[in-house]
Amino acid sequence: MSNKKNTAMTFGSHVKELAKSDFITYGVVIAAFIIVSIFSSSGLLGRKAAGLLVPVCCYIVMALSLNLTVGIMGELSLGHAGFMSVGAFSGVIASMLLGEVIDNNVIRLAVAILVGAFFAAIVGFLIGIPVLRLRGDYLAIVTLAFGEIIKDLINCLVVGIDKNGLHIIFNFKGDKSAADLNLAEGGKAIIKGAQGATGTDKIATFAAGFVLILIALFIIQSLVRSRVGRAIIACRDNRIAAESVGIDVMKYKMFAFVLSAAIAGSAGALYGANYSNLVATKFDFNTSILILVFVVLGGLGNMLGSVIAATVLYILPEALREFANYRMLIYAIVLILVMILTNNPRLVALREKLFSKVSSVFKKGKKKSESEGGK
Amino acid sequence: MNKKTKMVEVPSHAIIPERDLDKSPILEISHLGIDFGGLTAVDDFSITVGRTEICGLIGPNGAGKTTVFNLLTNVYTPTRGAIILDGKSTAGKSTAQVNRMGIARTFQNIRLFSNMSVIDNVKVGMHNSIKEGFVSSIFHGMGYFKAEKAAAERALELLDFFGMTDVANDEAGSLPYGAQRRLEIVRALATNPGIILLDEPAAGMNPSETAELMENIRRIRDTFQIAVMLIEHDMNLVMGVCEGICVLNYGKIIAKGTPEEIKANPTVIEAYLGKRKEA
Amino acid sequence: MEFLSYLISGISLGSVYAIIALGYTMVYGIAKMLNFAHGDVIMVGGYMSFCAMMYLGVNKWLSILIAMAVCTLLGILIEAFAYRPLRRATSLAVLITAIGVSYLLQNSALLIWSSNPKVFPSVVSGTLNAGGLSVSYVSLFTVAACIVIMVALSLFISKTKIGKAMRACSEDKDAARLMGINVNFTISVTFAIGSALAAIAGVLLCSSYPTLTPTTGAMPGIKAFTAAVFGGIGSIPGAFLGGILLGIIESFAKAYISTQLSNSIVFAVLIVVLLVRPAGLLGKKITEKV
Numbered sequence: 001m002s003n004k005k006n007t008a009m010t011f012g013s014h015v016k017e018l019a020k021s022d023f024i025t026y027g028v029v030i031a032a033f034i035i036v037s038i039f040s041s042s043g044l045l046g047r048k049a050a051g052l053l054v055p056v057c058c059y060i061v062m063a064l065s066l067n068l069t070v071g072i073m074g075e076l077s078l079g080h081a082g083f084m085s086v087g088a089f090s091g092v093i094a095s096m097l098l099g100e101v102i103d104n105n106v107i108r109l110a111v112a113i114l115v116g117a118f119f120a121a122i123v124g125f126l127i128g129i130p131v132l133r134l135r136g137d138y139l140a141i142v143t144l145a146f147g148e149i150i151k152d153l154i155n156c157l158v159v160g161i162d163k164n165g166l167h168i169i170f171n172f173k174g175d176k177s178a179a180d181l182n183l184a185e186g187g188k189a190i191i192k193g194a195q196g197a198t199g200t201d202k203i204a205t206f207a208a209g210f211v212l213i214l215i216a217l218f219i220i221q222s223l224v225r226s227r228v229g230r231a232i233i234a235c236r237d238n239r240i241a242a243e244s245v246g247i248d249v250m251k252y253k254m255f256a257f258v259l260s261a262a263i264a265g266s267a268g269a270l271y272g273a274n275y276s277n278l279v280a281t282k283f284d285f286n287t288s289i290l291i292l293v294f295v296v297l298g299g300l301g302n303m304l305g306s307v308i309a310a311t312v313l314y315i316l317p318e319a320l321r322e323f324a325n326y327r328m329l330i331y332a333i334v335l336i337l338v339m340i341l342t343n344n345p346r347l348v349a350l351r352e353k354l355f356s357k358v359s360s361v362f363k364k365g366k367k368k369s370e371s372e373g374g375k
Numbered sequence: 376m377n378k379k380t381k382m383v384e385v386p387s388h389a390i391i392p393e394r395d396l397d398k399s400p401i402l403e404i405s406h407l408g409i410d411f412g413g414l415t416a417v418d419d420f421s422i423t424v425g426r427t428e429i430c431g432l433i434g435p436n437g438a439g440k441t442t443v444f445n446l447l448t449n450v451y452t453p454t455r456g457a458i459i460l461d462g463k464s465t466a467g468k469s470t471a472q473v474n475r476m477g478i479a480r481t482f483q484n485i486r487l488f489s490n491m492s493v494i495d496n497v498k499v500g501m502h503n504s505i506k507e508g509f510v511s512s513i514f515h516g517m518g519y520f521k522a523e524k525a526a527a528e529r530a531l532e533l534l535d536f537f538g539m540t541d542v543a544n545d546e547a548g549s550l551p552y553g554a555q556r557r558l559e560i561v562r563a564l565a566t567n568p569g570i571i572l573l574d575e576p577a578a579g580m581n582p583s584e585t586a587e588l589m590e591n592i593r594r595i596r597d598t599f600q601i602a603v604m605l606i607e608h609d610m611n612l613v614m615g616v617c618e619g620i621c622v623l624n625y626g627k628i629i630a631k632g633t634p635e636e637i638k639a640n641p642t643v644i645e646a647y648l649g650k651r652k653e654a
Numbered sequence: 655m656e657f658l659s660y661l662i663s664g665i666s667l668g669s670v671y672a673i674i675a676l677g678y679t680m681v682y683g684i685a686k687m688l689n690f691a692h693g694d695v696i697m698v699g700g701y702m703s704f705c706a707m708m709y710l711g712v713n714k715w716l717s718i719l720i721a722m723a724v725c726t727l728l729g730i731l732i733e734a735f736a737y738r739p740l741r742r743a744t745s746l747a748v749l750i751t752a753i754g755v756s757y758l759l760q761n762s763a764l765l766i767w768s769s770n771p772k773v774f775p776s777v778v779s780g781t782l783n784a785g786g787l788s789v790s791y792v793s794l795f796t797v798a799a800c801i802v803i804m805v806a807l808s809l810f811i812s813k814t815k816i817g818k819a820m821r822a823c824s825e826d827k828d829a830a831r832l833m834g835i836n837v838n839f840t841i842s843v844t845f846a847i848g849s850a851l852a853a854i855a856g857v858l859l860c861s862s863y864p865t866l867t868p869t870t871g872a873m874p875g876i877k878a879f880t881a882a883v884f885g886g887i888g889s890i891p892g893a894f895l896g897g898i899l900l901g902i903i904e905s906f907a908k909a910y911i912s913t914q915l916s917n918s919i920v921f922a923v924l925i926v927v928l929l930v931r932p933a934g935l936l937g938k939k940i941t942e943k944v
Contacts, residue, residue, distance in 0.1 A: 076746065130925055130928075133929065134928060134929075134932055135932070137682075137688060137887070138883065138928055141879070141880065141883045142925055144876070144921075145880065145924055146921070148876075148921050152915050152917060153915075153918065172911075173914075174912070174913060219513050222512070225515075226507060226512035226513070226519065226523075227498070227505045227522070228509055228512035230491070230499050233488065233490070234488045234499040234502075237489060237490055237491065238486045238488055240470075241488065243450075243469070244448060244474060244480055244482075244486075244563075245479070245499060245500045245502060245562060245565070245566050246502060246503045246566055247471055247499070248471050292753075296747070296750045297750075325761065325764055325765050328764075329757075329758065329761040329762060329765065332754050332758035332761055333758060335754035335757065336751055336755060339750050340740060343744070344739040344743065345742055445944050
């Protein structure tokens, strides 16, 4: 059989092709980071724009994380902000605890992000047990429910530190405050129930956000090209067929879900470290939906799309601030129009027809060279 | 008869070809049955399949043939009866576990991973034989590249068996119907089964494709040394390729035997054509 | 006695959820979409009734009719312009569009009426005092309205021609079309009915909780959706049962456990119910044929 040569060739070209699309994504992110860094160091970036850099990074990572759940695993999650919240608050606690011990803010931030990812992963696992038993819209509504439950629970949280360590109480009845922590002298309340975390250190940097994006991209893109990633996609495409070839659907769905939660937790931890105060109601249903919009407009399973959509759609409303109340109205109308234009079969066909007419000239030349190259 | 029977009494009613007689059977099914809320879909289904046998499961529409496949793969949990695969009971196992124990199948309505490439479909079939853990799936070390290369080579080898290497990188959903059916068989074979269940493999094929399929079924048996069990309505294929045939009607076995015996069996003829008036 | 009054306020709140959930469930049943804008139609209904009473000086009952008329029209327009072009698109695309419509309604309301809360004059005032138990008339009226609507809707769906067309469309749109049913018209009617119900729910909700803001409809909308899933989405008795139960659970949770966590408790109950019955209390379990 002559397939040895054939094998090597196909495998080689296959890897090359895949690597190309991955590296384009990395390239775009790195180039964007360099350009923005140059702008910001030369003072071309306004104060307001500079303040957006870290949150944009957080939302990009959130979009990547949700794309893993919705695009690659194929399950709709409407409560992803819950994981962000868990990461943000556990990260804040970790960073404040470490504040006494470690002076280096980079290490503190890195540890906070890891702690955020870890706790979000645990919550993801616990939620995954009931959630992943359900299908379709039922699964979606339960993720929404969990997102709201996480928000309410964190809203009840009162946390403080003193020389004896960490003090935590749950303010279920709404009758407890930071005073009930009974902190020793010199102690400090970090999270004060519905008031949220206050007086926390702002240690997040744009560079850290950039690194986090690269790590999230690396994890997801590597995963997709592996045995585990193929199994996850197989479960999405056809659950029954995946079972029939010996794949434990629950195991792989759970892995994807926990990984997605951990990435969201790390984004949350970075977000929390960017502000001196933080409230749980920030991470509500609307935030989950905002991230879902990034993912859907960026394209399901398309990581570069998520990065671009998150950047543009996060900055756009901020840039439109001068239009005050009209900006969200414009945003809503644009959202509806984009969805109709990209999803209506007739309009899509029309657009492709126009596009092919315009680009037919270019394509002719390209095809010729391609077919010659193939031979 | 005791309907709650769980144990195999004897390897029942063998239709094993002679060459497999000295070996233990790959599959022993005894008194298998399932009820769907009072309705008995399959009842008292007992057959034995030899190591390298090609056996056919035929019967009129709605006889319960696909239900038998779903019972064998534990998509449905049997109400009664036992399935012994290669000497081990499959009771209480999940569909995925049953596959790892050695049963692979194809589906009547094609179930491919249609957004994945052809070669990736086969690699998903090889899932449990690729040595690559959760960690190396994210941090690609040397082990990853070695495993992926070996997987790609093996997948292409399997595709080559059906002459499909040239479409390896095409999207599975874009293949023509016949090729999709072949890919499903390749994917099933990729799981290294001891027996492969084919659910209407010739459906929608023209006579020349069917003839090729017959040849391929024999090649599968000869090359991989596994048993094949197939559901099919095309009698030319069934009679041409199967060594043992089992006829199902209303969920019950009405006849078992070689193709010649089945062709001459009056009960079978009656089930398919109805009762003759003068007889 | 205390227990009884919590129960009654729970049933009353649950009746509002049930009316909203009926709209959700009808639309889901026929269009197979999560219409997240439904909650905001409630808000529009509330504002319409408020404006009719305040600025046009019309009678309370007439203001409800005006609100229903406006919301019916709104429902038909939303369906025609936002959802109909996406009839064959993925459910996720429709979901995002529905979210867009929800933003659109909320922000339009914000521009027109500002974020300052309006104090809604209750359509029914006064309380009934009987044996130490005091129940507001609006609670009783809400429960009565819900029962009337539920019965009327069930009769409409089972007896009328258009009701049968709705059931046919929810089973199989293509087959319904082949049988000569105008699918687009049927879906429009469904949205119209759902939106009219939302308007009634808006007025009733604002009568019990008299602050009206552009986001008034959001949380009741989500909870009514939960109620619809709870009872088995697509099922009309399910929406009714789910709504009432949810209202009672919420009322008791607020009274006996924690006000802050009342929403969480409602959601937790939903999760438990779905684990035991994955298709809701009265939903039909659909198994995929292999």
